[in-house]
Amino acid sequence: MTKGNWEKDGYMTLEASFIMPITVILITALMYLSFYLYTVAFLNQAAYIAAFRASLCDEGNAEAEAAAARELDKLLKESVLPIKGLEKQINVSAVSVGVSLQANLALPAPGLQLISQKEWDITAEKKVLIRDAAAFIRAARRIGDFIE
Numbered sequence: 001m002t003k004g005n006w007e008k009d010g011y012m013t014l015e016a017s018f019i020m021p022i023t024v025i026l027i028t029a030l031m032y033l034s035f036y037l038y039t040v041a042f043l044n045q046a047a048y049i050a051a052f053r054a055s056l057c058d059e060g061n062a063e064a065e066a067a068a069a070r071e072l073d074k075l076l077k078e079s080v081l082p083i084k085g086l087e088k089q090i091n092v093s094a095v096s097v098g099v100s101l102q103a104n105l106a107l108p109a110p111g112l113q114l115i116s117q118k119e120w121d122i123t124a125e126k127k128v129l130i131r132d133a134a135a136f137i138r139a140a141r142r143i144g145d146f147i148e
Contacts, residue, residue, distance in 0.1 A: 035081060035105065036105055036120055036122075038080070038081060039081055039083065039103070039105050039122055040122055040124070042079060042080075042081075043083075043101045043103060043122055043124035044124040044126065045075075046072060046075040046076055046101065046124075047072075047099040047100070047101050047124045047125065047126040048099075048126040048128070049071065049075060050068045050069075050071040050072040050075060050090075050099050051068060051097045051098060051099040051126045051127065051128040052097075052128045053067060053068070053071045054067045054068035054071065054090075054092065054097045054099075054128075055096070055097045055128045055129065055130045055131070058132075061092040061093070061094075062092075064092045064097055064130075065090050065092045068090045068092070068097060068099055069088070069090060072088060072090070072099065072101075081105075083103045083105075084103065084104050084105075084106055084119075085102075085103055085104040085119075086101065086102070086103045087101070087102040087103070088100070088101055089101075094130070095129060095130055096127050096128060096129050096130060097127070097128050097130060098125070098126070098127040098128075099125070099126050099127075100123070100124070100125045100126075101122075101123070101124040101125075102121070102122070102123050102124075103121075103122045104119040104120065104121060104122070105119060105120045105122060106118065106119050
């Protein structure tokens with residue numbers, strides 16, 4: 001092995017010692033971002049599905065609230081990532097069902113907590129109008145007949 005090749009191999013090691021930590025930090029940051037985005041999307045979907053299914057309930061406000069709570073519990077059990085500090089709020093009125101979820105996503109690495117918050121707050125609020133499908137179709141037909 002010549003002296004020139006040996007010196008070039010040393011440069012590769014030096015460059016890798018600078019590039020590899022940056023690469024590992026970027027990949028870790030992308031993983032945490034994907035965890036956050038997954039949790040936000042999951043909570044928004046769970047809130048909407050629970051509100052929508054409760055809006056289909058015909059028995060009254062108390063039954064719609066109970067249906068939303070049951071659906072929400074069932075949906076939240078399917079989470080892949082652990083959700084800490086979850087607060088649920090269900091509001092049922094005569095015209096709409098609203099579901100609000102608040103949670104915290106904790107960062108497991110203590111080193112990242114020095115440059116960022118200890119927890120990321122996530123809020124998901126969804127509101128669905130209560131509609132009786134049969135009554136809506138009848139009203140649309142009456143309006144169509146009135147226009148003709």
